Amino acid sequence: MKIFLDTAIVDEIKEAWDLGIIDGVTTNPSLILRSGRKLEDVLKEISDIVDDCISGEVISTDHEGMVREARELMKISPKIVIKVPMTKEGLKAVRILSKENIRTNVTLIFSANQALLAAKAGATYVSPFLGRLDDISQESLILIEDIKEIFDNYGFTTEIICASIRSPLHVLNCAKLGADIATVPYKTLMQMFDHPLTDVGIKRFLQDYDKSQK
Numbered sequence: 532m533k534i535f536l537d538t539a540i541v542d543e544i545k546e547a548w549d550l551g552i553i554d555g556v557t558t559n560p561s562l563i564l565r566s567g568r569k570l571e572d573v574l575k576e577i578s579d580i581v582d583d584c585i586s587g588e589v590i591s592t593d594h595e596g597m598v599r600e601a602r603e604l605m606k607i608s609p610k611i612v613i614k615v616p617m618t619k620e621g622l623k624a625v626r627i628l629s630k631e632n633i634r635t636n637v638t639l640i641f642s643a644n645q646a647l648l649a650a651k652a653g654a655t656y657v658s659p660f661l662g663r664l665d666d667i668s669q670e671s672l673i674l675i676e677d678i679k680e681i682f683d684n685y686g687f688t689t690e691i692i693c694a695s696i697r698s699p700l701h702v703l704n705c706a707k708l709g710a711d712i713a714t715v716p717y718k719t720l721m722q723m724f725d726h727p728l729t730d731v732g733i734k735r736f737l738q739d740y741d742k743s744q745k
């Protein structure tokens with residue numbers, strides 16, 4: 532499974548990249564707001580740290596505007612992936628951008644039919660949101676299962692990025708379902724390293740080593 536870091540905080544990206552555990556980064560307007568910086572500046576700095584797969588989201592609602600923004604963002608780095616919303620205009624933009632070999636990530640996906648349409652449009656990635664479905668008591672993992680089944684049935688090369696991840700359990704279950712990627716908040720990624728029995732075990736080993744040296 533590939534792991535992307537879902538943040539626009541460059542220090543978090545640097546730390547995770549140096550750990551050698553992330554394969555890309557996703558941002559969105561809310562994450563950019565949280566960073567307190569401009570999209571273009573953040574994407575430029577991230578592209579100097581991460582090797583590839585850096586998602587930057589367009590804000591236009593018409594496909595012409597989306598395509599215009601996308602072409603501008605691509606001037607920052609070929610590592611950029613253009614995030615577009617799951618709308619009719621968004622899929623029109625995906626069709627145009629895919630013909631220009633510009634990678635796209637169709638976001639705010641909440642149904643398997645949406646993912647199917649995005650894949651048919653030529654999306655490089657689809658981003659189904661788990662946490663926001665769970666928030667309204669809809670079983671998010673069924674969505675991932677359905678998308679995976681459909682993509683496998685027809686051999687779509689579009690990759691599934693599990694997004695709106697809220698816990699290590701989300702990552703675990705998406706991996707068990709065979710999703711291609713999980714885009715994970717920094718806090719959740721750090722939680723994935725930890726287990727209390729590992730801590731207890733290390734402490735005991737160090738204590739026993741010290742005793743053995745006496």
Ligand code: G3P
Pocket residue numbers: 537557559562660662663694695696714
């Ligand atoms: O990648 C999408 C993610 O940032 C949304 O997360 O927690 O706002 O649903 P959340």
